[in-house]
Amino acid sequence: MQKQIVDPHGYIELASRLMPGEDYLHTLRRLHEFLKPANYLEIGVNTGKSFALASPPTIAIGIDPEPNLRWPPRTKYAIHKLTSDEYFLNRDCRKDIESSTIDFAFIDGLHVFEQALRDFINIEKFAGPRTVVAIHDCLPIDSISASPVRSTVFWSGDVWKIVICLRETRPDLDVFTIASPPTGLAIVAGFGEPHSGWAEDFPALAERFRNVELGDDHDSIRESVAAVPNHWLDVADRIRSRFPG
Numbered sequence: 001m002q003k004q005i006v007d008p009h010g011y012i013e014l015a016s017r018l019m020p021g022e023d024y025l026h027t028l029r030r031l032h033e034f035l036k037p038a039n040y041l042e043i044g045v046n047t048g049k050s051f052a053l054a055s056p057p058t059i060a061i062g063i064d065p066e067p068n069l070r071w072p073p074r075t076k077y078a079i080h081k082l083t084s085d086e087y088f089l090n091r092d093c094r095k096d097i098e099s100s101t102i103d104f105a106f107i108d109g110l111h112v113f114e115q116a117l118r119d120f121i122n123i124e125k126f127a128g129p130r131t132v133v134a135i136h137d138c139l140p141i142d143s144i145s146a147s148p149v150r151s152t153v154f155w156s157g158d159v160w161k162i163v164i165c166l167r168e169t170r171p172d173l174d175v176f177t178i179a180s181p182p183t184g185l186a187i188v189a190g191f192g193e194p195h196s197g198w199a200e201d202f203p204a205l206a207e208r209f210r211n212v213e214l215g216d217d218h219d220s221i222r223e224s225v226a227a228v229p230n231h232w233l234d235v236a237d238r239i240r241s242r243f244p245g
């Protein structure tokens, strides 16, 4: 039988060399253990590999128009077969999470900047001082695999622009990217009072960052997305420092 070529450009190998250490699923597991969230909201469930990291007593809410569950969830959960926009438009998130605030959210749906930004804006409506939002694919390998238009098997899209956008327009938040292979995990913490007005003109905000360009080498890519080494204890300290009390 012919071997299937899943990574013809060698991106996976390159990612593990550029970003040594635990992958994003390990980092997510650590975040669950550290945050012990009462609720968890995941946009983009697919096979459920990351969704299954939520454990009791966390209430897990998944959103995906085409879920393909192969990893059984381990806690009380619901998966809504909707796009994230449909979900936030039509459902009462507070009722689903049985709380007024989302404790932990993971954005891993449609891999384009505008969608990730809309997902973030919708999640922030339910954010409190202890909310943590993780965003996948924010430390790309190169500009080809980080383009909004897919041309490679290994593709992270232009979600990374959200880090630049948030760091520039939301100095009240702490926004950084853990160098977890294969494509980094951004963290947003430090939510306070609801932040009004910031994204009222969504088209203008998206337009402002749509054309930002990624550097040519990995050092400049790391710098633009505020990458930090994949050292869990330092990451945990940084998140904790933004929590009240």
Ligand SMILES: C[S@@+](CC[C@H](N)C(=O)[O-])C[C@H]1O[C@@H](n2cnc3c(N)ncnc32)[C@H](O)[C@@H]1O
Pocket (backbone or CB within 6 Å): 043, 044, 045, 046, 047, 048, 049, 050, 051, 063, 064, 065, 066, 067, 068, 082, 083, 084, 085, 108, 109, 110, 115
């Ligand atoms: C990369 S996969 C998610 C992987 C999963 N989080 C994991 O780490 O195991 C992306 C998923 O996002 C879903 N998706 C695509 N567009 C979406 C949208 N607009 N809203 C929510 N999910 C979407 C796709 O159906 C796909 O299952």
